[in-house]
Amino acid sequence: MTSEVVENEFEFYSKAEKYWKDVPATVDGMLGGYGHISSIDINSSRKFLQRFLRDGPNRTGTTRALDCGAGIGRITKRLLLPLFKTVDMVDVTEDFLTKAKSYLGEEGRRVRNYFCCGLQDFSPEPNSYDVIWIQWVIGHLTDNHLSDFLKRCRAGLRPNGIVVIKDNMAQEGVIMDDVDSSVCRDLDVVRKIIHRAGLHLLAEERQENFPDEIYHVYTFAMR
Numbered sequence: 001m002t003s004e005v006v007e008n009e010f011e012f013y014s015k016a017e018k019y020w021k022d023v024p025a026t027v028d029g030m031l032g033g034y035g036h037i038s039s040i041d042i043n044s045s046r047k048f049l050q051r052f053l054r055d056g057p058n059r060t061g062t063t064r065a066l067d068c069g070a071g072i073g074r075i076t077k078r079l080l081l082p083l084f085k086t087v088d089m090v091d092v093t094e095d096f097l098t099k100a101k102s103y104l105g106e107e108g109r110r111v112r113n114y115f116c117c118g119l120q121d122f123s124p125e126p127n128s129y130d131v132i133w134i135q136w137v138i139g140h141l142t143d144n145h146l147s148d149f150l151k152r153c154r155a156g157l158r159p160n161g162i163v164v165i166k167d168n169m170a171q172e173g174v175i176m177d178d179v180d181s182s183v184c185r186d187l188d189v190v191r192k193i194i195h196r197a198g199l200h201l202l203a204e205e206r207q208e209n210f211p212d213e214i215y216h217v218y219t220f221a222m223r
Contacts, residue, residue: 002143002174002185003143005174005175005176006176006183009142013120013181015181016092016180016182017093017118019180019181020092020093020096023093025071025095025096025098025103027074029071030071034214037210038078041207041210042074042075042078044205044207044209045075045135045166045219046079048164048203048219049079049083049131050083051203052131052221053083058160060160060161060162062083062084062085062130063086063158064084064085064088064112065083065084065086065129065130065131065132066088066089066090066128066131066132066133067089068090068119068137069090069092069134069136070089070091070100071091071096071100072099073089073103073104073108075133075135076100076104076111077103077104080131080133081104084130086110087110087112088113088129089111090116090122091117092116092117093116094116100114119134119137120141120145120148122149122152123152123156124152124153124156125156127155127157127158128156128158130160130161130162131162131164132153132161133164133166134163134165134167135166135167136166136167136168138185138190139167139177139182139184139185140181140182147196148197150163150193150197151198154197154198154223160223162221163199163221163222164219164220164221164222165190165194165219165220166207166218166220167190168216168217169184169185169186169187169215170185170186170215171186171216172186173185184215187218190218190220194220194222199222199223200222201220203219203220204218204221205218
């Protein structure tokens with residue numbers, strides 16, 4: 001549990017905000033020097049997502065998506081804008097959202113809102129999104145804030161909408177990273193938080209072809 005590794009909640013959040021303010025507003029900056037894995041990541045995410053967008057009675061819509069912890073819009077640009085009519089972005093770092101407006105190019109006109117806000121304070125508009133995509137950011141929330149945020153995400157879904165989490169998973173327990181002021185949880189802890197938020201897992205997949213030295217990365221779909 002994060003309560004065991006996060007001693008001061010205010011510091012946990014303010015330190016992370018300060019860390020990201022000093023990170024270059026580039027794909028490499030967003031990926032902590034691993035910019036070269038971006039295409040592998042996006043291609044796997046697209047395959048994962050498309051199984052829910054295929055024709056069928058419970059097909060997920062393609063009207064509107066929300067990119068959480070969006071940074072400069074790497075995922076918005078390459079995954080969400082090609083699949084959805086409009087996208088909203090939320091990130092705590094204003095400079096990243098400013099950079100996004102040029103980085104996204106012409107297609108960026110279909111980004112309706114750039115919300116500058118930490119996810120612990122953010123509420124998706126109810127009944128608005130077909131997909132809420134949350135990648136490499138849950139470690140910046142305490143367990144309670146993550147559970148509460150997921151509850152608000154659930155309320156933000158349109159019929160047949162899904163919440164997707166894609167993130168690093170620890171081998172066991174919860175590991176604190178003092179550099180960027182984040183935590184890495186194991187699969188069991190993440191599943192429990194999802195369950196606590198009243199969401200049901202629809203799919204779970206381990207990312208393949210990432211460098212051996214980084215954490216295992218898993219993608220979860222839920223509603």
